[in-house]
Amino acid sequence: xxxGRLEAFSDGVLAIIITIMVLEMKVPHGADWSDLxxxxxxxxxxxxxxxxxGIYWNNHHHLFAATRRIGGSIMWANLHLLFWxxxxxxxxxxxxxxxxxxxxxxxxxxxxxxxxxxxxVLQGRILVTEPTHSxxxxxxxxxxxxxLSPFLYLLGVVVAFWQxxxxxxxxxxxxxxxxxxxxxxxxxxxxxxxPHT
Numbered sequence: 001x002x003x004g005r006l007e008a009f010s011d012g013v014l015a016i017i018i019t020i021m022v023l024e025m026k027v028p029h030g031a032d033w034s035d036l037x038x039x040x041x042x043x044x045x046x047x048x049x050x051x052x053x054g055i056y057w058n059n060h061h062h063l064f065a066a067t068r069r070i071g072g073s074i075m076w077a078n079l080h081l082l083f084w085x086x087x088x089x090x091x092x093x094x095x096x097x098x099x100x101x102x103x104x105x106x107x108x109x110x111x112x113x114x115x116x117x118x119x120x121v122l123q124g125r126i127l128v129t130e131p132t133h134s135x136x137x138x139x140x141x142x143x144x145x146x147x148l149s150p151f152l153y154l155l156g157v158v159v160a161f162w163q164x165x166x167x168x169x170x171x172x173x174x175x176x177x178x179x180x181x182x183x184x185x186x187x188x189x190x191x192x193x194x195p196h197t
Contacts, residue, residue: 006078007064013082014057020089021046042096045108048168048175049092052112055178056085056119062185066136067126074129077122084115105167106160112171113153120146139185149174 025042028035060081067074091111095104123140130137140146152174160167 001070001075003064003067003070006070006075007061010060010078010082011057014053014060014085017086017089018050018053021049021092024089024093041099042093045092045096045100048172049088051175051179053085053088055175056081056115059119059178063123063126063136066139066185067129068134069129070126071129073125074122077118077125081115081118081122084111084118087111088115100164100168102161102164105164106157109153109157109160109167109171112174113150113157116146116150116153120150136185145177149177 025046026039028039088111091104091108095101095108098104123143123146127137127140152170156167156170156174158167159170
């Protein structure tokens, strides 16, 4: 399989996940502001999940743009990531429909945690195929955000059982950390593609 085909497949899966999420949102029964307010939790959970899927799509694109070749283990690691991302519509809907109750909010965090672990596994499988001094390896460096995120998700899951709003705030914090574009890989690619004199 070519790198482009794997990216196209992943893009298609992410597009379907987003489509499923928006189709799960029900139109309010009524035309008043109070009717709209009843579906606000579903809409807020949708916004957070949409942002997360956008972050994964963006980082996935940059990661594969810097990847030289793919093999079977990378394909399976990519499917592993897509599996966890495909559960986002379910936990998004459950959390929103139940107004951020403890168990749905905690399970939402578990899915985010396992998606983050799957992304790290994918990144690790790609780095195995890279030369020791590759631009991608240098660009990823210590990857502090990548190491901090699972810890914050886990903390959010535990806290969500007592204070769901704090768990949700931790999930939002992680999204904010990643919402700021991570230019490490992009800068490494532009340096690599720069004409040498």
